[in-house]
Amino acid sequence: MADELVRMITKDGYVKGMAITGRKLTERARQIHKTLPVATAALGRTLMAASLMGSMLKEREGSVTLRIKGGGPLGVITAVADSEGNPRGYVQNGHVELPLKAPGKLDVGTAVGRDGFLTVIKDMGLREPYVGSVALVSGEIAEDITAYFAQSEQIPTACALGVLVDRDQSVACAGGYLVQLLPGAPAEIVDRLETAVAALGPVTTALSDGLDAAGLLQKVLAGGEPELLERTAITYRCQCSRERVTRALISMGKKEMGDLIREQGGAELTCQFCDRVYHFTKEELERLLQNATKE
Numbered sequence: 001m002a003d004e005l006v007r008m009i010t011k012d013g014y015v016k017g018m019a020i021t022g023r024k025l026t027e028r029a030r031q032i033h034k035t036l037p038v039a040t041a042a043l044g045r046t047l048m049a050a051s052l053m054g055s056m057l058k059e060r061e062g063s064v065t066l067r068i069k070g071g072g073p074l075g076v077i078t079a080v081a082d083s084e085g086n087p088r089g090y091v092q093n094g095h096v097e098l099p100l101k102a103p104g105k106l107d108v109g110t111a112v113g114r115d116g117f118l119t120v121i122k123d124m125g126l127r128e129p130y131v132g133s134v135a136l137v138s139g140e141i142a143e144d145i146t147a148y149f150a151q152s153e154q155i156p157t158a159c160a161l162g163v164l165v166d167r168d169q170s171v172a173c174a175g176g177y178l179v180q181l182l183p184g185a186p187a188e189i190v191d192r193l194e195t196a197v198a199a200l201g202p203v204t205t206a207l208s209d210g211l212d213a214a215g216l217l218q219k220v221l222a223g224g225e226p227e228l229l230e231r232t233a234i235t236y237r238c239q240c241s242r243e244r245v246t247r248a249l250i251s252m253g254k255k256e257m258g259d260l261i262r263e264q265g266g267a268e269l270t271c272q273f274c275d276r277v278y279h280f281t282k283e284e285l286e287r288l289l290q291n292a293t294k295e
């Protein structure tokens with residue numbers, strides 16, 4: 001089954017929600033970056049969070065970047081999503097191994113760390129992107145996203161994200177939801193949501209039991225007669241191209257390019273988001289350097 005993103009609103013108009021399934025995109029990230037389980041879970045959660053937040057943008061060319069730096073052994077985690085919710089990302093140290101927190105429970109919070117920040121960069125096509133940053137709460141990602149919305153955007157939010165890694169280290173299931181109260185929502189709506197969230201239990205358990213993204217969100221919005229607004233397939237999508245890599249090469253500067261030509265006689269650049277490798281021969285580099293010098 002393809003990964004997907006669904007969006008719903010309750011009939012009373014007080015709660016809007018989104019849910020995601022991301023087994024394939026998380027598995028793709030694992031294969032690209034060869035991550036071990038705790039890194040797979042942390043990166044998968046961050047990718048899905050970026051996807052949910054990217055799809056909230058109204059600008060077609062917009063993007064959302066999440067950067068989590070918690071001081072833990074994983075280092076910095078970065079995820080970027082386009083406005084359709086297609087994410088890409090990487091983690092600095094994907095080979096971290098930690099003892100389980102409880103039987104079957106990966107210790108994502110310790111791996112990420114709690115001493116640092118979640119930074120959200122929204123590129124909405126304006127000259128300056130919007131940048132918001134909050135101190136990490138637990139390093140478990142979903143709680144940190146909730147804190148971001150409460151502090152930076154003043155929107156009461158409930159978020160859950162889960163990745164279940166199989167015995168062979170592949171991704172068994174992944175998914176989550178993000179629901180938000182709209183202005184004027186009465187207090188009993190909060191009680192209703194809290195009851196529904198508690199009844200649903202852990203996301204990975206619900207997914208293992210066979211729920212899809214729509215099923216997940218229906219349970220979270222239970223009692224509010226949710227209406228389906230949108231359902232889209234999403235995928236791990238890198239936007240690298242030879243053109244972009246060439247621009248990055250030129251921006252290194254003439255001296256560095258000259259060094260590459262002299263010392264390595266060419267260049268081999270691997271995209272940080274995917275497994276694509278770009279080769280540049282000595283002649284190509286020389287031509288780029290010449291053009292750069294002309295300008």
Ligand SMILES: [Zn+2]
Pocket residue numbers: 238239240271272273274275276
């Ligand atoms: Zn790429």
